[in-house]
Amino acid sequence: MESGTDQQTASLANGGKEAYAIRLRGLTKRIGSQLIFENLNLDVFRGEVLAVAGGSGAGKSVLLRTVLGLMPFESGSIEVLGSDLSTVEGEERTSIERRWGVLFQDGALFSSLTVLQNVQVPMREHLNLPLKTMNELARLKIAMAGLPANAAHKFPSELSGGMRKRAGLARALALDPDIVFLDEPTSGLDPIGAAAFDRLIRNLQRTLGLTVYMITHDLDSIFAVCDRVAVLADKHIVREGSPRELVQNPGHPWVREYFCGERARLIEKAS
Amino acid sequence: MRPPAVSMLNRHAISEYHPGCRIAPDAGAVRIELSGDWTLAVLEKVHAALPSSREVPKGAQALEIDLARLQILDTAGALTLVSFRESIGGTAARFINVRPEHKILLDEVARAASAAAEAAPRSQPIADFIRRFVSALTAIGRDAISLTMFLGETSAALGRVIARPSKFRGTAFIHQIQMTGLTAVPIVSLVCFLIGGVIMQQGARQLRNFGAETLAIDMLGILSLREVGVILAAVMVAGRSASAFTAQIGTMKMREEIDAMRTLGIDPIETLVVPRILALIVALPLLVFVADIMCLAGGAVMSKVYLALDTPIFLQRLNAAVTAKHFYVGLIKAPFVALVIGLVGCLEGLRVTGSAESVGTQVTAAVVKAIFLVLVLDAIFAIFLSASGF
Numbered sequence: 001m002e003s004g005t006d007q008q009t010a011s012l013a014n015g016g017k018e019a020y021a022i023r024l025r026g027l028t029k030r031i032g033s034q035l036i037f038e039n040l041n042l043d044v045f046r047g048e049v050l051a052v053a054g055g056s057g058a059g060k061s062v063l064l065r066t067v068l069g070l071m072p073f074e075s076g077s078i079e080v081l082g083s084d085l086s087t088v089e090g091e092e093r094t095s096i097e098r099r100w101g102v103l104f105q106d107g108a109l110f111s112s113l114t115v116l117q118n119v120q121v122p123m124r125e126h127l128n129l130p131l132k133t134m135n136e137l138a139r140l141k142i143a144m145a146g147l148p149a150n151a152a153h154k155f156p157s158e159l160s161g162g163m164r165k166r167a168g169l170a171r172a173l174a175l176d177p178d179i180v181f182l183d184e185p186t187s188g189l190d191p192i193g194a195a196a197f198d199r200l201i202r203n204l205q206r207t208l209g210l211t212v213y214m215i216t217h218d219l220d221s222i223f224a225v226c227d228r229v230a231v232l233a234d235k236h237i238v239r240e241g242s243p244r245e246l247v248q249n250p251g252h253p254w255v256r257e258y259f260c261g262e263r264a265r266l267i268e269k270a271s
Numbered sequence: 272m273r274p275p276a277v278s279m280l281n282r283h284a285i286s287e288y289h290p291g292c293r294i295a296p297d298a299g300a301v302r303i304e305l306s307g308d309w310t311l312a313v314l315e316k317v318h319a320a321l322p323s324s325r326e327v328p329k330g331a332q333a334l335e336i337d338l339a340r341l342q343i344l345d346t347a348g349a350l351t352l353v354s355f356r357e358s359i360g361g362t363a364a365r366f367i368n369v370r371p372e373h374k375i376l377l378d379e380v381a382r383a384a385s386a387a388a389e390a391a392p393r394s395q396p397i398a399d400f401i402r403r404f405v406s407a408l409t410a411i412g413r414d415a416i417s418l419t420m421f422l423g424e425t426s427a428a429l430g431r432v433i434a435r436p437s438k439f440r441g442t443a444f445i446h447q448i449q450m451t452g453l454t455a456v457p458i459v460s461l462v463c464f465l466i467g468g469v470i471m472q473q474g475a476r477q478l479r480n481f482g483a484e485t486l487a488i489d490m491l492g493i494l495s496l497r498e499v500g501v502i503l504a505a506v507m508v509a510g511r512s513a514s515a516f517t518a519q520i521g522t523m524k525m526r527e528e529i530d531a532m533r534t535l536g537i538d539p540i541e542t543l544v545v546p547r548i549l550a551l552i553v554a555l556p557l558l559v560f561v562a563d564i565m566c567l568a569g570g571a572v573m574s575k576v577y578l579a580l581d582t583p584i585f586l587q588r589l590n591a592a593v594t595a596k597h598f599y600v601g602l603i604k605a606p607f608v609a610l611v612i613g614l615v616g617c618l619e620g621l622r623v624t625g626s627a628e629s630v631g632t633q634v635t636a637a638v639v640k641a642i643f644l645v646l647v648l649d650a651i652f653a654i655f656l657s658a659s660g661f
Contacts, residue, residue, distance in 0.1 A: 111628055129314065133347075137311075140350050143383035157626055176311060176345040207379045208346070209372065 020079065021046045021179050021211040022067065027076035029066060036062055038235040040076070044179075049205055049212040051222050054232035055254060060215045063232065064183060067213075068102060081178060098126050100179040101172030105187065107164035109156040115142060115167045116152040122174040138174070144207075145170035146200050162193045166200070173204065180205075182214035186221050198224045219258075219267050231255050243268075288342045289313070292320045300333040306340035309348025317351055327359045334360050339368035349373075349380040414640070421618045425548060428540040443546040451512040451547075452554025456561055459507050463562040466503060467495060467569025472577050484578055488570070488585060489592035495566035496597040502649055504562040505608045508555055509641035513616035516547055517637040520620025521630040529621070539621075548613035555609035556602055563601065600661050604652050608645050615641040 022044040029037045036059045044050045054060050065071045067078055069085060078085045080096055088096065101122075109118045119138040123129055129137075142152050145166040156164055165185065172180055185201065186194035202225045205212050216222060222229055222243050229246055231239045231254065238252045243259070247268055250256035258264065288307040295302045309317050327334070336356060344352075356364045366377065432439050474487035520543055523529050529539050567589065574580045580588075619637035623629050 111626075127311065133314065136350060136354075137347055139387035140346060140380065140383050143387040144346070144379065149387050157628065173346075176347070203379070207375050 019045060021081060022213065023077075023079040024067070025077045025079075027066070027073055027078065029062070029071075029073040031062070035235060037066075037073075040236040042230055042237050042240075044211060044213055046178075046211050047209060048227040049201070049214070049225050051226040051229045052213070052215050052232055053217065053222065053229055053258065058232045059235075060232055061183065064181060064213075064215055068100075068181065094126075098122075098175055099177055100181060101175070101177035102181045103165065103168045103172045103183065103185060105183045106161070107156065107168030109164060109167055109171065111156050114153050114155055115147070115159070115170070118156070118167060119170045119174050121171065126175060138170075141170040141173050142167070144173065144204065146196070161188050162197070165189070165197065169200070169204075173208070176208065177210070179211045179213065182212065182216075184215055184217065186216065186218045191220070194218065194220065195224070201225055219264050223267050231258075290317045290320045290348075292322060294322060294327065300335055301327065302335045302337055303327070304337040304340065305352075306342075308343040309341060309351065310343055310345045311347040314347055314351070317348060321351070321355055334364035335367045336364060337368050338366055338370070338373060341370070341373060344373050344376060346376070346380055349376050350384060353377065353381045353384055418614060418618060421614055424540055425544055425614065425617075428538060428545050429549075431538075432541060432545055438541060440542055440546045443542070444550050447547050447550030448554050450515070451508060451551050452557055455504075455508060455511055455554075455558060458511075459504050459558055459562050460565045462507060463500060463503050463565035464569040464572075466499060467491065467566035468573040469569075470494060470499065470566070471570035471573040475574070475578055485580075485588055487578075488574065488580075488588045491570040492567065492589045492593040493597055495570070496563055496593060496601045498601065498649070498653070500563035500566050501559045501601045501604050501608065502645070503566075504555065504558045505605070505612065505645045505649075506642055508551070508558065508609070509612045509645055510638055512551060513612050513619075513637045513641035514634045516613065516616030517620040517623075517634045518630060520544075520617055521623035521633050524621060524623040525625060525627065525630060544613075544617045547617060548610060551609040551613040552606045555612075556605040559602055559605045563598065596661060600656055604649060607652075608648055611644045611648055612641045615644060 020043055022042070024040060024042040027037050027040040027042075028035075040063075042052075052060050052063065062071060066073050067080070067085075081099055083092065083096055085093075085096070109115070110121065113121070116135070116138050119141050120134050123134050123137065139149070139152060143149065147163060147166050147170065151159065151163060151167070156167065159167060169180075169182075169185075182201070186197050189197060198221050201212065201214075204210060205225075212225075214221075214226075216226075226243060228241060229239075229243055230237045231246070231252065233252065233254045239246055239250070239255050241249075246255055247259045247264065250259055290307040290309050290313060291305070293304045293306075295304055303322070307320075336352070352366075356366070366374075369377065471487055471491050474490045475484045478484050478486050478490075520529075523543070529543075532539050532542065571582055571585050574585050575582060616637050619633040619640070623633050
């Protein structure tokens with residue numbers, strides 16, 4: 001794996017705004033009287049896999065939901081694919097939403113629809129395609145997400161946790177997005193399932209040229225698939241860099257404990 | 272890793288590069304040159320641009336699909352290309368001048384498409400319908416069996432509690448009486464008061480044709496005490512308490528609390544089911560009494576308004592019409608009805624499986640089954656009691 005800094009320079013060399021998939025500047029958010037983020041800055045470059053790590057309650061999920069527009073924020077700016085999300089509305093907003101896909105923690109599949117229908121939901125909503133094409137495309141996405149063909153006609157309640165995640169990923173990929181958001185993609189999976197899911201993410205990222213923003217606790221995932229890690233602590237991003245850089249130079253107590261602990265050392269040695 | 276050039280462009284915009292296709296017969300080989308953007312956004316144009324398999328000359332030694340001038344490719348475009356290659360000659364046709372980022376995508380799509388194509392089971396609507404119909408029919412039988420088994424289990428647990436009274440959960444029992452009985456008093460009273468009034472009004476109106484308006488009081492008295500009071504109270508309790516039991520026990524089942532109880536050596540039937548059912552058996556007769564009184568009160572008010580009968584006269588007439596027998600006939604049903612409501616509510620709760628959705632399904636099932644069984648039981652009692660001369 002090449003280091004993240006090489007890629008940053010490569011991306012930056014490609015020029016200006018288009019190098020950033022997501023750009024957060026001076027983000028401040030409170031819930032009630034509690035300050036969640038204070039002057040938070042974060043860049044996600046195109047074509048990279050970024051992991052957002054942090055302790056429980058650090059606000060990783062809140063940050064994701066804020067970027068997705070599911071939660072309001074007080075001040076600062078969120079720029080996705082070159083447009084400032086706080087200013088775009090209506091059609092323009094929808095056209096940005098079409099360019100991202102989200103995998104929620106337990107897949108968040110619609111329980112009354114089969115997997116095939118779930119994958120077709122974004123296509124029905126945003127495009128006007130003949131049913132045959134939608135069926136073909138949805139089956140393709142289901143196969144690309146690593147599900148067997150007979151899973152297409154099952155309901156979410158008939159799937160295991162790992163399969164629900166794969167089905168959720170198939171739905172997130174339905175419209176060939178540019179950015180994919182993953183919320184703890186490997187949580188609740190056994191180590192073998194988690195490793196398979198990591199490989200799947202890596203493969204799809206390469207094949208489809210995706211930018212991946214993922215929340216994760218999983219050190220294995222971080223070392224296996226991530227180009228860069230951003231660590232969320234003390235209400236802002238305290239460290240950014242490739243996993244190796246953070247191991248060599250943690251620079252923050254939480255990062256040191258996380259990346260230089262017993263478990264991290266074993267994984268790093270193995271990788 | 273280099274970010275592919277593809278991601279630098281907006282794949283979702285309507286492209287400036289229309290998808291195009293040109294057939295150029297070379298010496299010996301047929302070459303199909305593709306150009307433009309092949310994406311989901313312009314999929315119609317992509318399909319229009321592709322030649323049908325008839326237009327591709329037959330008998331050529333080699334078919335080459337030239338992708339040199341292809342701009343942007345996404346999965347939809349790649350799928351179209353892969354199936355086009357299949358349709359014109361399978362492995363005899365091959366892609367040439369493929370850009371590396373297109374090649375990864377085409378290979379992956381070809382792999383996934385063949386995986387998707389194999390063993391996609393077709394749905395069989397008629398067979399599925401018959402299967403569903405039969406399983407719905409047998410479900411009634413299975414329900415009856417499981418309810419009977421559950422009655423047995425509960426009786427056994429009740430027996431154990433009677434043998435060792437220290438096991439009895441007194442606090443839960445009193446709490447359940449409050450929840451199922453006391454808090455139901457306002458709604459049961461209101462409903463019975465209104466229905467009593469309606470029975471009185473409708474009865475008087477019809478009987479007026481025969482000049483026998485006052486017989487409406489006889490009708491009200493007998494109907495309220497024998498049937499209406501107990502049915503209304505039971506239906507209200509089935510709606511309130513059967514659903515509450517299912518939701519409470521179902522939530523515990525969903526969060527594995529029931530399993531935790533079993534591993535700790537606590538019998539969930541003894542702790543959760545027995546107090547609830549006993550509480551209902553105590554509370555429902557009391558509610559039936561309240562319901563009876565409120566029905567009669569509603570009738571009394573209506574007779575004053577509608578028939579201009581003063582309350583003392585109404586009471587006199589009522590006293591002549593009904594005997595204690597009618598009251599007991601209504602009351603004797605209450606504990607049995609309570610048992611059925613409690614059993615159905617608790618059983619459906621224990622049937623909840625892992626998901627929150629299943630709690631909702633089971634609550635609905637509990638209410639429907641409880642009300643249905645209340646009415647069936649009432650009908651059986653009506654036949655039985657009148658046959659035995661009550």
